[in-house]
Amino acid sequence: MARTPADLAGAEPDPPFEITFDGRPVPALPGQTIAAALWGAGILAWRTTRRTGRPRGAFCGIGQCFDCLATVNGERNRRACLTPARPGDTVTTQEGHGHDRLAV
Amino acid sequence: MPLSNSPDVIVVGAGVVGAACAYYAARSGLSVTVVDRGPVAGGTTGAGEGNLLVSDKEPGPELDLALLSTRLWRDLAAGLPDGAEYEAKGGLVVARDAARMTALRAFARSQTAAGVTAQEVPADALHDLEPHLAPGLAGGFLYPQDAQVQPALAAAHLLRASGARVRTGQEVTAVLTGASGEVRGVRTRAGDLHAPYVVNAAGTWGGEVARLAGAHLPVLPRRGFVLVTEPLPRVVRHKVYAADYVADVASGSAALQTSAVVEGTPAGPVLIGASRERVGFDRTLSVEALRRLAAGATELFPVLAGVRALRTYAGFRPYLPDHLPAVGADPSVPGLLHACGHEGAGIGLAPATGLAVARVLTGDEPPLDLRPFDPGRFTGVTA
Numbered sequence: 001m002a003r004t005p006a007d008l009a010g011a012e013p014d015p016p017f018e019i020t021f022d023g024r025p026v027p028a029l030p031g032q033t034i035a036a037a038l039w040g041a042g043i044l045a046w047r048t049t050r051r052t053g054r055p056r057g058a059f060c061g062i063g064q065c066f067d068c069l070a071t072v073n074g075e076r077n078r079r080a081c082l083t084p085a086r087p088g089d090t091v092t093t094q095e096g097h098g099h100d101r102l103a104v
Numbered sequence: 105m106p107l108s109n110s111p112d113v114i115v116v117g118a119g120v121v122g123a124a125c126a127y128y129a130a131r132s133g134l135s136v137t138v139v140d141r142g143p144v145a146g147g148t149t150g151a152g153e154g155n156l157l158v159s160d161k162e163p164g165p166e167l168d169l170a171l172l173s174t175r176l177w178r179d180l181a182a183g184l185p186d187g188a189e190y191e192a193k194g195g196l197v198v199a200r201d202a203a204r205m206t207a208l209r210a211f212a213r214s215q216t217a218a219g220v221t222a223q224e225v226p227a228d229a230l231h232d233l234e235p236h237l238a239p240g241l242a243g244g245f246l247y248p249q250d251a252q253v254q255p256a257l258a259a260a261h262l263l264r265a266s267g268a269r270v271r272t273g274q275e276v277t278a279v280l281t282g283a284s285g286e287v288r289g290v291r292t293r294a295g296d297l298h299a300p301y302v303v304n305a306a307g308t309w310g311g312e313v314a315r316l317a318g319a320h321l322p323v324l325p326r327r328g329f330v331l332v333t334e335p336l337p338r339v340v341r342h343k344v345y346a347a348d349y350v351a352d353v354a355s356g357s358a359a360l361q362t363s364a365v366v367e368g369t370p371a372g373p374v375l376i377g378a379s380r381e382r383v384g385f386d387r388t389l390s391v392e393a394l395r396r397l398a399a400g401a402t403e404l405f406p407v408l409a410g411v412r413a414l415r416t417y418a419g420f421r422p423y424l425p426d427h428l429p430a431v432g433a434d435p436s437v438p439g440l441l442h443a444c445g446h447e448g449a450g451i452g453l454a455p456a457t458g459l460a461v462a463r464v465l466t467g468d469e470p471p472l473d474l475r476p477f478d479p480g481r482f483t484g485v486t487a
């Protein structure tokens with residue numbers, strides 16, 4: 001039988017809710033971070049690098065590396081590994097620094 | 105235990121000033137060993153910004169040193185890899201109101217007479233140069249000679265280009281002297297190193313190294329914080345600061361002073377520097393300093409209010425009481441040279457300092473009058 005982290009911890013979370021990633025619905029549990037919810041849905045990359053556009057997702061998982069930046073409800077550069085998922089959150093792939101429109 | 109292959113000169117300090125001394129000394133045909141107790145650029149060089157400014161200097165010896173350095177940096181940059189991040193971006197000094205603009209105009213005129221290029225920018229042309237600048241400024245001056253490097257990388261590349269032997273992680277604990285008090289080398293924890301010349305390029309710790317040689321140099325720390333934003337596209341084209349900054353730089357006051365100098369970097373983050381305060385080697389984070397830097401920067405560039413500051417760091421500028429560096433031979437210890445005390449301009453002033461030191465070492469004519477930088481000017485002053 002497949003064991004999940006929730007089984008191992010004997011967790012009895014409240015019912016799941018939905019967030020979206022680039023428009024696609026993704027289930028999330030209360031208390032989960034956005035990175036955890038995305039991973040749970042098999043999504044590993046939600047940002048592209050500034051210079052070469054390479055895919056990035058969570059790396060350290062503990063808020064130190066800033067690899068996991070995503071645009072959450074229109075706000076750029078949120079660390080997905082630290083940001084708790086909330087019902088209805090809209091997560092979108094962030095291109096580079098996410099500040100292209102400021103360029104002069 | 106003497107170490108083999110004694111060099112002609114030992115440079116104590118692998119910051120940007122030590123690197124420049126090593127570079128020009130080696131180019132003059134001398135063999136050089138650089139010793140540092142830490143890593144390359146682990147002192148103030150790795151804890152500041154890389155502004156190479158003439159714009160903030162009033163006519164006088166420091167400006168002469170800066171003007172020479174500006175030319176030398178340009179030549180050096182042509183030979184260093186792109187990694188040194190040299191950018192001849194120019195500086196833009198802005199004035200908040202008509203009174204400050206009048207003062208800035210007079211200041212710029214005096215600088216122009218001393219060899220600085222300064223172009224007046226009327227209020228309505230400021231935004232052509234810097235589209236994100238706040239509205240309502242009275243005008244400014246563009247200083248095309250101002251440039252920028254990444255200081256730690258520039259120091260490392262200079263040091264590599266010098267071909268000098270570099271001994272990192274070796275603290276100098278004594279300066280060895282001979283029978284008549286002349287320099288014979290240095291003692292490090294890894295052994296003795298012999299050379300007829302020792303250059304004190306120990307930055308903020310230059311006073312301690314001088315003391316090891318029985319010399320006197322009252323170098324003290326002046327703390328500065330820098331605020332670093334998240335990576336951004338180019339939002340700031342030049343290095344931009346308000347005219348008030350010049351007064352802060354020249355001030356001898358111990359109290360906290362902040363006037364934001366804002367510049368973009370090739371890596372993306374915008375650097376907002378820097379505060380000035382005399383609190384010894386205290387590294388405690390000063391929220392007040394950071395608050396004022398952020399306020400000053402967003403006053404100049406309101407767009408920055410919408411971006412995040414990711415981190416901050418602090419460094420200790422090496423300053424001497426008259427705000428001029430000590431460059432040249434020590435008056436009392438034969439073979440000892442000083443190249444330290446460059447305060448908030450050591451990155452900018454490093455090449456001219458290095459060239460001058462090399463000329464003193466080879467007995468040639470220095471590239472400019474070194475008398476204002478005479479390390480002997482403090483003798484008799486007790487710290």
Ligand SMILES: Cc1cc2nc3c(=O)[nH]c(=O)nc-3n(C[C@H](O)[C@H](O)[C@H](O)COP(=O)(O)OP(=O)(O)OC[C@H]3O[C@@H](n4cnc5c(N)ncnc54)[C@H](O)[C@@H]3O)c2cc1C
Nearest residue numbers: 119121141147148149152155276307328419449450451452
């Ligand atoms: C916040 C801030 C912003 C700044 N911005 C600018 C700027 O924009 N432009 C500019 O030009 N300047 C700027 N500066 C100033 C500049 O950083 C310094 O003037 C410059 O780095 C000094 O270089 P240095 O090589 O003399 O000293 P350091 O880089 O400190 O090098 C001295 C070295 O000596 C070593 N040392 C000391 N004692 C011993 C010993 N006993 N044995 C062995 N090694 C020893 C140290 O480990 C150190 O590596 C700024 C400084 C600060 C703090």
Ligand code: FES
Nearest residue numbers: 059061063066081
């Ligand atoms: S994964 Fe490292 S900060 Fe989020």
